Amino acid sequence: MTKIKSLDDLRQKKQQLEQSLDIREKSDHPENLVQIKVAMATCGIASGARTVMNALVEKIKKENIPAVVTQTGCMGYCYAEPTVEVTKPGFDPVVFSYVDVKKAEEIVDKYILNNELIDGILPANYQTI
Amino acid sequence: MYKMQLLVCGGTGCRASASATIVEKLNESLKAHQLTEEAQVVTTGCFGFCEKGPIVKVIPDNTFYTQVKPEDAEEIVAEHILKGRKVSRLLYENPENQEHIADSRHMGFYQKQMRIALRNCGVIDPENIDEYIGRDGYSALAQVVTDLTPEQAIAMVKQSGLRGRGGAGFPTGLKWEITSKFSSDQKYVVCNADEGDPGAFMDRSILEGDPNSIIEAMAICGYCIGATKGLVYIRAEYPLAIKRLEIAIAQAREYGLLGNNIFGSKFSFDMELRYGAGAFVCGEETALIASMEGKRGEPRVKPPFPAESGYMQKPTNVNNVETFANVPVIFLKGPEWYSSIGTEKSKGTKVFALAGKINNVGLIEVPMGITLREIIYEIGGGIKNGKKFKAVQTGGPSGGCLTEAHLDTPIDFDSLVAAGSMMGSGGMIVMDEDDCMVSIAKFYLEFIVEESCGKCTPCRIGNKRMLEILEKITQGKGNMEDLDHLRNLAYVIKDTSLCGLGQSSPNPVLSTLENFYDEYVAHVKDKRCFAKKCKALARYTIDPDVCTGCTICARNCPVEAITGEKREPHFIHQEICIHCGVCYQKCKFNAIIVE
Secondary structure, eight states: OOOOOSHHHHHHHHHHHHHHHHHHHHTTOGGGSEEEEEEOSHHHHHTTHHHHHHHHHHHHHHHTOOEEEEEEOOOSOGGGOSOEEEEOTTSOOEEEOSOOHHHHHHIIIIIIHHOOOOSOEEOOOOOOO | OOSEEEEEEOSHHHHHTTHHHHHHHHHHHHHHTTOTTTEEEEEEOOOSOGGGOSOEEEETTTEEEOSOOGGGHHHIIIIIIIHOOOOGGGBEEOTTTOOEEOBGGGSHHHHTOOOSTTTTTTTSOTTOHHHHHHTTTTHHHHHHHHHOOHHHHHHHHHHHTOBOTTSSOOBHHHHHHHHHHSOOSOOEEEEEEOOOSTTOOHHHHHHHHOHHHHHHHHHHHHHHHTOOEEEEEEETTOHHHHHHHHHHHHHHHHHTSSBSSGGGSSOOBEEEEEEEOOOGGGGSHHHHHHHHTTSOOOOOOSSSOTTTSOGGGSOEEEEEHHHHHHHHHHHHHOHHHHHTSBOSSSBSEEEEEEEESBSSOEEEEEETTOBHHIIIIIISOSBGGGOOEEEEEESGGGSEEEEGGGTTSBOSHHHHHHTTOOOTTOEEEEEETTOOHHHHHHHHHHHHHHHOOSSSHIIIIIHHHHHHHHHHHHTTOOOHHHHHHHHHHHHHHHHHOSSHHHHHTTHHHHHHHHHOHHHHHHHHTSOOOTTSOOGGGOOEEEOTTTOOOOOHHHHHOTTOOEEOOTTSOOEEOTTTOOOOOHHHHHOSSOOEEEO
């Protein structure tokens, strides 16, 4: 183990470690963050939701976006899987359909970063309480 | 990078219910489902909700699984981690409307809490110093030793208003300042981890869940008072806390966070453990120091205070575990932030161990100034089995019993003393209508008599005499004079005992005499115990309408006090009955009435 000899050493060390603790910090106040939910029921998984979720996690990390990616059960849109619900702080949730890795990146680049809506949005027909 | 984490409680309580096996099983299941790259299992410290342990919390969606068994591990992984479906049968059920609450932030138990001393308990892996560093660990120490003079640092602790959490509530900054003023070739920082109050376990939980915070705070204290050596006096009955503290000390040494020239400064600090054998009196600082020196754990006359002449006759600063746990936060968030929490004279938060007849038994941390009602009814979820609240005992054997009239008093050091109890280390035992207050006072006195070191006469003999009077009363042999004797004796012990143990030992008796005088009178005059706890005062009779004449009571009565014909109602002869209760236990038809 390398010694921590100065305040800078400690800061560096902290930065390296922050990522693994990041999701624990974020889970305490998700309402201030972009919340991304990937539907991961049997239908979702069968259509590739797991790869989509991993891609989203990677992309969020790369772009350094304050977001929390969670999985959820079947949202009921089995015909349009994989589906992803994005809730930006202060906005209503938006559900994207037929999401693949490419579309996942598009969601991040266009909707999350620039507020641009993209094709394949499902009309919201439910309320989350 | 993991996208999900499973936090499993590794505190003593949950480990006793097989949480270590749960960790194993979770790991096995993750492996079987090839999810080891995506999800990670972390063993953390105590979540506080011990009533519902073992706890498994899934992050980032904050799902709080309660009373998990090892065989549930596979279902959690297969359903929640793989498919995103929460296992609803393991979720916390809101007792008010039987609805499941998945997110711990929405549970009544957590809503009113504010966690400073317990900030990392249930969040980080206590056996991995990296997780502590990742949560700003050791940043306060770095800031103090590189940027501040000891005087500046002490000024910040004073400004924060932090008071000792061990019981008496002495201002921490002032204690540090006094110790810093004495010059000596060697000074010591001592952490008092001899948690002795029955039912209190906050110090253990902090050491088990976040041992590095204590190391960091002790080093800060060392820098402030000019000490290079830290000692933790911990009871040998806390093996898990000892193990985790040892791991943390070894890891801190490897990183150079303990040792010479910490953070490149001129400050050096190292620490070691001293084991106690679990005597209540050793929580008193002079007795603690004597025990650390290898002598009998007996207190001595103060002054000189340990700040002047403590361990090995050197200036010594003794603080309690919870006090230390608050220290790094004061530097990270600033003394103004800290002093904005709490009441005028008691700043910050206090950890309480909720126990007794309450729905949510566990460890809670609340801002000073919260009321007992909020703690008992909102956090604690009210009284078990819908019974009626009777009293709450705070401060352990040194504290007192508070009644319904005190429920809306804001709690802080001074208001509790004014109400005839004390903060103590934060034990809080809730009692319902089935508890006999005379028996409760007797219980605490039995504890004191057992734990009194015997050095001074008032405590050694006085408490013994008080106990004898209480025994007399509970056996129905007391008279009204005994109550006066009891009160006089209590004041003498309070005024003349050598140390804090003796001075506060009559508190349970005095506060019950004050608040439940009628109950004492009922025991003495009417020879009745309304709570039916004092067996000698119970009156057993047979309900002739219910009795079937099965003869089981008569056959089991050891003194042949029951007579009656077969298939005819039986009768208990009160002049022979010795109130043993055997008939009550044996009767299959609930025909025995206890009054």
